[in-house]
Amino acid sequence: MTDSALTIEHVRKDRGKTTVLDDVSLRVASGERVALLGHNGAGKSTLIKTILGLTPLTDGQIRIGDAKPGSAVARRTTAYLPEAVSFHPALTGREQLQLFARLDGQKADVPGLLDRVGLRDAMDRRIGAYSKGMRQRLGLAQVLLGNPKVALLDEPTSGLDPISRQDLYAIIDELAANGTAVLIASHALTEVEAQTDRIAILRKGVKVADDTLQNLSAQAGLPTRLRIRASGDNADQVAEATGGTRINGVAVEILCTPDRKMDALRRVAAMGEVITDIEMTPPRLEDLYRHYAREGAQ
Numbered sequence: 001m002t003d004s005a006l007t008i009e010h011v012r013k014d015r016g017k018t019t020v021l022d023d024v025s026l027r028v029a030s031g032e033r034v035a036l037l038g039h040n041g042a043g044k045s046t047l048i049k050t051i052l053g054l055t056p057l058t059d060g061q062i063r064i065g066d067a068k069p070g071s072a073v074a075r076r077t078t079a080y081l082p083e084a085v086s087f088h089p090a091l092t093g094r095e096q097l098q099l100f101a102r103l104d105g106q107k108a109d110v111p112g113l114l115d116r117v118g119l120r121d122a123m124d125r126r127i128g129a130y131s132k133g134m135r136q137r138l139g140l141a142q143v144l145l146g147n148p149k150v151a152l153l154d155e156p157t158s159g160l161d162p163i164s165r166q167d168l169y170a171i172i173d174e175l176a177a178n179g180t181a182v183l184i185a186s187h188a189l190t191e192v193e194a195q196t197d198r199i200a201i202l203r204k205g206v207k208v209a210d211d212t213l214q215n216l217s218a219q220a221g222l223p224t225r226l227r228i229r230a231s232g233d234n235a236d237q238v239a240e241a242t243g244g245t246r247i248n249g250v251a252v253e254i255l256c257t258p259d260r261k262m263d264a265l266r267r268v269a270a271m272g273e274v275i276t277d278i279e280m281t282p283p284r285l286e287d288l289y290r291h292y293a294r295e296g297a298q
């Protein structure tokens with residue numbers, strides 16, 4: 001990877017006698033969207049805190065571009081959206097964002113930004129009267145304000161309705177398209193499956209996976225599910241010929257590993273008109289996550 005906006009190298013973080021991050025390396029390129037997954041306590045928030053320079057490393061190093069975490073340059077070029085973002089309840093959305101812009105020394109189109117995150121009608125209302133989703137949108141406006149090189153989003157869609165989630169990912173896509181490196185810590189597997197370029201999984205502070213969904217699938221060798229529909233009362237014959245399992249009157253299911261998939265498809269296709277339909281379901285991120293996050297997997 002040539003253009004690494006965020007470089008994490010051999011990071012170790014001990015808390016007392018516990019190692020909460022163990023030799024973690026991760027790179028996020030400009031314009032890339034990487035999901036950071038892991039069970040509760042896996043170390044995701046700790047990793048984000050180390051990137052922000054909020055907690056010192058025991059070993060290893062992190063760079064935002066060429067800058068060290070916590071340095072003036074890193075702070076200027078890194079944006080962070082915490083899971084439960086909080087603002088001053090007495091300010092309006094517009095006042096809060098204007099305040100951030102002033103603190104950043106920026107001339108920003110505050111109403112334009114608030115419009116972009118869907119807060120046009122609410123920008124002059126007090127934040128104390130905002131819903132969680134509206135506060136989250138305001139947080140995203142704050143992220144956009146800085147035009148950051150690196151954006152760290154911690155559970156950005158938690159508590160949002162489906163439409164707000166889609167809106168939020170549309171804005172994240174826009175950030176990435178403008179060159180921001182985006183790291184999203186999340187438990188929402190179905191969302192990140194569709195919305196990120198790469199998946200990194202932490203287990204007990206150790207990175208156990210870091211690749212595209214497609215490559216992780218291939219490496220894990222998890223089976224693809226073929227569901228075959230048979231004509232008439234041929235399901236038994238199809239089950240016997242393919243070694244599959246009858247799942248109802250007309251369908252047979254076969255699980256095949258990546259190396260057996262094409263062979264199985266050819267055999268099924270050769271059965272001619274006995275087969276009326278084939279549905280193919282590749283392993284989902286949920287299956288991969290279970291595979292990589294489980295004890296003993298690597």
Ligand SMILES: Nc1ncnc2c1ncn2[C@@H]1O[C@H](COP(=O)(O)OP(=O)(O)OP(=O)(O)O)[C@@H](O)[C@H]1O
Binds near residue numbers: 041043045046
């Ligand atoms: N301030 C702290 N002091 C001591 N230990 C901590 C502190 N913060 C986190 N830990 C420990 O570090 C480990 C990693 O926690 P972390 O919050 O990074 O996990 P996480 O992956 O973000 O979890 P979650 O999905 O629940 O937010 C846990 O064992 C946790 O107990």
